[in-house]
Amino acid sequence: MITMKDIAMELGINESTVSRALNNHPHVHPSTRERVAEAARRLNYRPNTLARSLATNRSYVVGLVISNIANLFFAEVTQGIEQVADANGYSVILCDTARDAAKERRYLDLLASRQVDGIIFMSGRLPADTVAAIRSVKCPVVMISRDGARYGIPTVRINNRVEAARAVNYLINLGHARIGFISGQLDDAESGLPRLAGYKAALSDAGIPFDPCIVQEGDFTMESGVRACTRLLDAVPRPTAVFAANDEMAIGAMKALAQHGISVPKDMAVVGFDNTALARVVTPALTTVAQPLRSLGSTATEMLIRMMTGQGLKDIEVVLDCQLVVRSSCGGTGI
Amino acid sequence: MITMKDIAMELGINESTVSRALNNHPHVHPSTRERVAEAARRLNYRPNTLARSLATNRSYVVGLVISNIANLFFAEVTQGIEQVADANGYSVILCDTARDAAKERRYLDLLASRQVDGIIFMSGRLPADTVAAIRSVKCPVVMISRDGARYGIPTVRINNRVEAARAVNYLINLGHARIGFISGQLDDAESGLPRLAGYKAALSDAGIPFDPCIVQEGDFTMESGVRACTRLLDAVPRPTAVFAANDEMAIGAMKALAQHGISVPKDMAVVGFDNTALARVVTPALTTVAQPLRSLGSTATEMLIRMMTGQGLKDIEVVLDCQLVVRSSCGGTGI
DNA sequence: ACGGTCTATGCAAGGGCTTGCAGATTCACC
DNA sequence: GGTGAATCTGCAAGCCCTTGCATAGACCGT
Structure with a gap:
């Protein structure tokens, strides 16, 4: 694997300059920036996100804890989540708990270990120890369709x-x-x-x-x-x-x-x-x-991003509206 | 966040000993091992997976590149994947491409950057540049329901x-x-x-x-x-x-x-x-x-794990059997 | 020509963990 | 009691990247 050091040696400059050039820091000479970019391209350089995360203390990963991905309900919410996460530079780690409370807690631990920047939780009930487990993870958490607000956990849901x-x-x-x-x-x-x-x-x-x-x-x-x-x-x-x-x-x-x-x-x-x-x-x-399945996911993710980036939340709970979709099972109009 | 260093200081021993104790290395005195375990528990220590991955060059993460998670077909395969991945200590990063070839390639790059140990690919067609992108990621890849075998990429599929x-x-x-x-x-x-x-x-x-x-x-x-x-x-x-x-x-x-x-x-x-x-x-x-949706996922993941752990593959392509589920739409028996 | 302000780069420490090597201790055994 | 082997622990380098501080050069006005 080719690293910044390789680019630096190739160009006879210092690693830190390479870093700054690649990250669009100010105070880098345009020509240097260009040479670095070119070398990176030529050598097919790929930044090591792990190392970067270790240094910056931000992983740009969010965890998604969900009951059952094979359920259409969750799958569609997940799509909403993945979409806005990706659009904001975050990757999502999928954790399917199969409604097993022990597994939920194990996953929360795992995610904490993986230094995720935030977690979206949409699984199971909220017994005291699950709430405790959520709290013990030090990163922001938002819940979907759960009574998280009661425990001070930001939540998006329907009424x-x-x-x-x-x-x-x-x-x-x-x-x-x-x-x-x-x-x-x-x-x-x-x-x-x-x-x-x-x-x-x-x-x-x-x-x-x-x-x-x-x-x-x-x-x-x-x-x-x-x-x-x-x-x-x-x-x-x-x-x-x-x-x-x-x-x-x-x-x-x-x-x-x-x-x-x-x-x-x-x-x-x-x-x-x-x-x-x-x-x-x-x-x-x-x-x-x-x-509003997609919206439940996207809204939750937007909230999470606000929290992860230190912007405040207007409300700890946001309630989304549903819509009656009229088809044929009641007579009337519709397909 | 509390680190190995903290445990080491707490116990007046060296960091490396803590590491060895925590990882069940041989040549660690039982009493030391016990003290370390106790201190870790007491201080609520959580290993930093990022740092570990950086040091070991293994992330225990696999990437899943998929067309559309909100589609039942993919969702169920995904469940099979997540299950065996988790059972083997791997986390899965979900990448929903919405069938966009450019996005596919971007995701492949992203996963490479994130140092995933392997990738499961189940999205879109296989034009030359997608194949090239897959090859350029240096980690093992297995495909599901695609004609990967033609390009020498291990594949699980049905006939x-x-x-x-x-x-x-x-x-x-x-x-x-x-x-x-x-x-x-x-x-x-x-x-x-x-x-x-x-x-x-x-x-x-x-x-x-x-x-x-x-x-x-x-x-x-x-x-x-x-x-x-x-x-x-x-x-x-x-x-x-x-x-x-x-x-x-x-x-x-x-x-x-x-x-x-x-x-x-x-x-x-x-x-x-x-x-x-x-x-x-x-x-x-x-x-x-x-x-066999779940099996497609689990089999692919098992293959991937074999590759990631350097075990060989018996066959580059495994073909799974389907089963006719008889219900009522043809008369005959069934529900 | 000179102090002052920018800009551009280098140096080195640091993030948390692993691991090869070496030193220290223990143990068994003759 | 001495020797060799086995066990336990410490040291330090290394994984790849970021970033504060320092320095060197460029540029400006007087």
Whole structure:
């Protein structure tokens, strides 16, 4: 491997001059700068980022701690992150935790060892020791879709309560008064619970009484959506619409409905949540609350960069808006 | 930040002894080793990987160059990669090229600068200058689903020709004799062309004449599948089955069929290729050729590790088998 | 011609860790 | 008790780059 020393010897000048020339420092003679650039090109010189990082104490690397990269949700957020990181000269180290809290902590340690300049954390719950582990890493951390703000950790998220209500309101405006709900796990304080709260709030705002019989708990998988929807069909009177707390479950619901010969949207409207790639692929295409996945990633990264470069943060928590994507699963317009 | 020097001073011993103790070198007194370990724990010491890498000339980082992480196909391969990399002490830097050849080359340079120990490349075509860029990076490279072997670059892939034939054979065995094909781009030598070749080969083996009228070119998107299938329906006699070169297009085909009131699988069988998450989600669930996505990733990483650690490679190219996942889109058994 | 201000370069220390070499200590064994 | 081998530790150089300080030369105004 060819180093600055090689360039310096080649040109009979000092290594430090080479460094300054390559880094566009002032006080370098234009001709010197040019000779250095030429030699670097000719010798196919590649700076050793490791050495530079060691000397400057900045690695230009950020760590991304994520539950499951094979999940469309995370994958798309990741793309948002990688994009703005790269645009700002940062590389990203990918850490897939598979929701294992021990692995999370190990990864945090690893990233600290690797001297990352910052970390984006989007994985698992936040028990005390995970929070402690995050704190013990001395670099900036920002969280996505987690209740980090409570611990003083900058966070970007959506308002699950409001967004769930948005979906339910849409159904209400379509004339539905009996709306079933397939919830996520109700011990999930981040998205399971607030989406239920939003559902209730929207009903209550519309003066529709809440009926626990048409709320069924799922676990965010398609299969659980099938089961939950099947139970929903036994309720009397039967709902005319169903809102599922994510797309997978909504699609599961559609499968259950198909099995029972119930036509969507004619006999039953369905709306989902997330707007992953699955939503546009099913027939009828799913009307759903679109999370701004890319923006969650890019915004978080922008926040992180501000922190890493010592600029302040306006707010410790930024809440992004979702958008209802109307397709065909509720009738009305759309593809 | 606390360093080995701190531990050394704390214990009144030399830095090098600390290093040896921490790295489990022989010839370190057990008691010393214990004292060092204790001090490290107490002071919350974290090794500086950068410095270590600089000294040892091994970074334990691999670069992953990929077209589009938000695509399920790549995301799942990535998971396979990250998993075995992590299990072997390697971190992975994610580089999403968005299929931009210039970006690819920039990323390769970047990774070289970052002193990665190896690179997994799964992005774009292989024009001469990309190959040159790959060669100029002095570390081991392995490719996934590309024709790297031709350039002497270790590769793991599937046999698209054989696997496409597998799908067509399945349809033939089901009794179909008029099978439409929705191809990918025919200028794509990696998967577009060979899948068409496999389609032809299977027909020919079964003594079914090839009819270009029932081959329609798409571009691997769902929309192109809709269009291609629509064209297919005009053919006389109309096909009784359609094989699409990937799941997205197969799903597009199903949409087109639904629009025309043609029932799947009763009036038309459909089979796809890839087995991404989309396949199990549509109704009826899609029968498709399952690429061993995780294995593509893990196998490639294992090969890379062998190369990075100076162990030889048995073969420069390893070809993984796919599996036909039978669901409901062709009738028969399945979910 | 001379002090003063810039500009351009060199020198050397430093970032945290590893490792070959050498010296010191221990141990076993005769 | 002396010898050789084995074990343990220290010294210092080295990995490649950055940067504060110092110096030398250029340039300017008076």
